[in-house]
Amino acid sequence: MQNSMTLRFSALSENESFARAAAGAFLARLDPTMGELAEIKTAVSEAVTNAIVHGYGGDGTRFVELTVSIEGRVAVVSVSDEGKGIADVAKAREPFFTTEPGTERSGMGFTVMEAFMDTLEVSSQQGRGTTVTMSRAIAGK
Amino acid sequence: MEISCKKQGGRVVAKLSGELDHHSAPQAREALSRAMHKEPAAVLVLDMAGVTFMDSSGIGVILGRLKELQRTGGSLTILNPSAQMKKILKMAGLGDLIG
Numbered sequence: 001m002q003n004s005m006t007l008r009f010s011a012l013s014e015n016e017s018f019a020r021a022a023a024g025a026f027l028a029r030l031d032p033t034m035g036e037l038a039e040i041k042t043a044v045s046e047a048v049t050n051a052i053v054h055g056y057g058g059d060g061t062r063f064v065e066l067t068v069s070i071e072g073r074v075a076v077v078s079v080s081d082e083g084k085g086i087a088d089v090a091k092a093r094e095p096f097f098t099t100e101p102g103t104e105r106s107g108m109g110f111t112v113m114e115a116f117m118d119t120l121e122v123s124s125q126q127g128r129g130t131t132v133t134m135s136r137a138i139a140g141k
Numbered sequence: 142m143e144i145s146c147k148k149q150g151g152r153v154v155a156k157l158s159g160e161l162d163h164h165s166a167p168q169a170r171e172a173l174s175r176a177m178h179k180e181p182a183a184v185l186v187l188d189m190a191g192v193t194f195m196d197s198s199g200i201g202v203i204l205g206r207l208k209e210l211q212r213t214g215g216s217l218t219i220l221n222p223s224a225q226m227k228k229i230l231k232m233a234g235l236g237d238l239i240g
């Protein structure tokens with residue numbers, strides 16, 4: 001049976017820690033190791049931050065949606081925005097690629113998501129928004 | 142995020158604690174830059190023992206300070222990163238900074 005939860009929250013930077021903590025709390029029933037939990041929370045934080053920073057360009061009146069599902073021992077996370085979208089997804093996923101080099105962004109967000117999760121899918125349409133879906137099997141303690 | 146800086150010999154040692162993400166990055170950036178200007182030193186030491194979370198926004202903060210220091214021939218060392226932090230630092234090619 002699948003168990004899932006969805007949060008819809010304002011695109012404000014102060015909600016980044018809330019979003020990753022909520023994801024972590026929901027996944028606690030899989031009894032993940034500290035390392036697994038830390039890595040999944042990091043991936044959630046990357047996707048949520050991207051939605052806030054790049055999707056909405058800091059417009060806090062918009063909303064980000066986070067869904068976390070448990071499918072057997074697999075955690076599935078999806079983060080969506082209805083913001084500006086990504087022109088070239090393959091390029092965006094390259095290490096060190098950023099469209100905002102002036103603001104101390106390192107361009108490592110997608111690289112971190114890829115490293116810390118088993119799968120990463122990005123679907124995006126310019127002017128419509130972006131959905132990042134990622135999953136990771138939890139070995140547990 | 143809390144940061145306390147101390148000058149020790151030719152080094153500025155900054156103890157960071159809390160969560161280093163996009164929300165807290167501006168505050169961290171400002172505190173570190175201020176300490177470096179107030180007490181110019183060749184070496185900045187970032188003690189991460191108290192940092193409970195870091196994502197790529199933290200990499201941005203560290204890379205930014207490293208660039209500032211390198212302009213004047215200085216260097217940066219990272220102490221006590223968690224296992225998760227260590228992985229991210231290595232991904233970003235900063236593994237050599239871990240002291």
Ligand SMILES: Nc1ncnc2c1ncn2[C@@H]1O[C@H](COP(=O)(O)OP(=O)(O)OP(=O)(O)O)[C@@H](O)[C@H]1O
Binds near residue numbers: 054083097098108110
């Ligand atoms: N939700 C999104 N909406 C629009 N563009 C996005 C979104 N997510 C990512 N991007 C684009 O993809 C690029 C790469 O994202 P990535 O997270 O890898 O790096 P970054 O956010 O620029 O830097 P960092 O995550 O290291 O601070 C971004 O610079 C941005 O142009």
Ligand SMILES: [Mg+2]
Binds near residue numbers: 046049109110197
């Ligand atoms: Mg990013």
